Amino acid sequence: MNKEIKIAVSESYSVNVGRDNFELILKYLDKNGHRSKVAIITDDNVKKLHLNKLTTIFRENKVDYFVYSILPGEKSKNLTTIAEIMDFLASNKMSRSDMVIAFGGGVVGDIAGFAASIYLRGIDYIQIPTTLLSAVDSSVGGKTGVDLKKGKNLVGTFKQPKSVICNLNTFNTLSKEEFNNGIFECIKYGVLFDEDYFNIFLEEDFDYDSIKLSLVVEKAIEFKAKVVIEDEFDYGKRRLLNLGHTFGHGIEQASNYNIKHGFAVGKGIEIISQISYQRGKLKNKDLQKILLAIKKYNMADFVNFGFSEVLDYVLVDKKIFNGKITMIIPEKIGKCYLEEMDLQEVKELYRNWQREF
Ligand SMILES: NC(=O)c1ccc[n+]([C@@H]2O[C@H](COP(=O)([O-])OP(=O)(O)OC[C@H]3O[C@@H](n4cnc5c(N)ncnc54)[C@H](O)[C@@H]3O)[C@@H](O)[C@H]2O)c1
Numbered sequence: 190m191n192k193e194i195k196i197a198v199s200e201s202y203s204v205n206v207g208r209d210n211f212e213l214i215l216k217y218l219d220k221n222g223h224r225s226k227v228a229i230i231t232d233d234n235v236k237k238l239h240l241n242k243l244t245t246i247f248r249e250n251k252v253d254y255f256v257y258s259i260l261p262g263e264k265s266k267n268l269t270t271i272a273e274i275m276d277f278l279a280s281n282k283m284s285r286s287d288m289v290i291a292f293g294g295g296v297v298g299d300i301a302g303f304a305a306s307i308y309l310r311g312i313d314y315i316q317i318p319t320t321l322l323s324a325v326d327s328s329v330g331g332k333t334g335v336d337l338k339k340g341k342n343l344v345g346t347f348k349q350p351k352s353v354i355c356n357l358n359t360f361n362t363l364s365k366e367e368f369n370n371g372i373f374e375c376i377k378y379g380v381l382f383d384e385d386y387f388n389i390f391l392e393e394d395f396d397y398d399s400i401k402l403s404l405v406v407e408k409a410i411e412f413k414a415k416v417v418i419e420d421e422f423d424y425g426k427r428r429l430l431n432l433g434h435t436f437g438h439g440i441e442q443a444s445n446y447n448i449k450h451g452f453a454v455g456k457g458i459e460i461i462s463q464i465s466y467q468r469g470k471l472k473n474k475d476l477q478k479i480l481l482a483i484k485k486y487n488m489a490d491f492v493n494f495g496f497s498e499v500l501d502y503v504l505v506d507k508k509i510f511n512g513k514i515t516m517i518i519p520e521k522i523g524k525c526y527l528e529e530m531d532l533q534e535v536k537e538l539y540r541n542w543q544r545e546f
Contacts, residue, residue: 204353230301231292232261294320295327302333306348319359321371325409370451384523432517433457439499452489
């Protein structure tokens with residue numbers, strides 16, 4: 190069963206969650222009697238595993254398509270790749286009535302979305318997320334961008350896709366590590382908004398075979414949609430989605446990106462939950478549940494990890510505004526609040542956390 194979720198932002202679009210639903214893309218390619226050409230941006234892994242299913246549909250329906258494949262992983266997410274994609278789009282005479290397709294995980298999605306937003310001052314694009322993380326998070330909401338040497342996601346735009354088509358069958362080829370990496374963004378939504386949703390991850394060993402997979406993905410997209418609709422450009426409520434990310438980004442950077450985003454965010458949620466408990470906000474019962482869920486799906490090795498270094502990155506985070514960081518603090522499972530803290534306070538809380546845990 191396909192489910193359609195509407196994202197009612199400045200330029201509304203819908204997310205389709207289903208199986209074998211690639212064909213839906215065809216309805217976005219006819220514009221005023223013109224059949225769009227398609228530039229598929231993907232990476233070498235996704236190309237090998239899934240591209241043929243998509244291009245078969247284009248061949249059968251006489252859609253002209255071109256494929257640009259990047260080396261997999263965060264290291265490709267830079268301005269050099271963007272310059273290469275600009276040349277690729279221009280060489281294939283892509284016009285403003287044509288379509289870019291982001292076919293892959295969050296790295297491909299962020300790169301292709303950014304490329305689409307600046308080529309010819311913006312052409313349409315569609316997201317086809319192929320990792321759990323990109324399905325439940327990065328493909329929805331219109332944040333695009335690449336990294337600079339100085340840090341992650343420092344260059345980018347807001348550009349909503351024309352549509353998001355999430356085919357759950359593509360997850361079957363994800364490694365356990367990549368799948369679990371995405372689970373942490375789902376656990377995040379549970380801690381933020383809904384204890385019943387959170388409990389799913391404790392009650393079963395959640396994986397791509399779970400009969401709850403589509404429910405988990407659909408609800409995650411609905412949680413994200415609600416926040417994005419209220420605060421499309423990230424000035425207020427959308428910042429809740431950064432739960433676990435302040436320390437999480439610090440962990441990712443201190444590990445030189447060897448610890449994946451989801452696992453780093455999981456550890457970040459653990460740290461901020463323990464800090465909330467130390468400050469008398471979060472009850473021990475909820476803290477223990479959060480710790481249990483994180484332990485269950487974590488696959489990163491934190492045993493010899495240099496936690497002291499994390500603070501160096503946290504204190505230069507790009508989200509610092511007027512010398513303050515907005516921390517997202519769990520009050521109970523299903524409810525968090527925003528608190529602005531100055532850097533000295535964050536430093537003290539982190540040091541106290543290190544002493545006790
Ligand atoms: N724009 C946003 O709002 C937003 C939100 C969260 C994260 N992000 C970004 O998303 C990125 C992380 O996304 P990710 O975890 O999807 O990483 P990714 O795109 O690097 O994918 C992870 C790995 O899985 C492989 N892969 C993808 N689909 C596969 C499939 N179906 N089967 C087998 N292998 C597959 C990829 O080739 C890659 O090796 C980061 O750059 C992060 O900054 C963006």
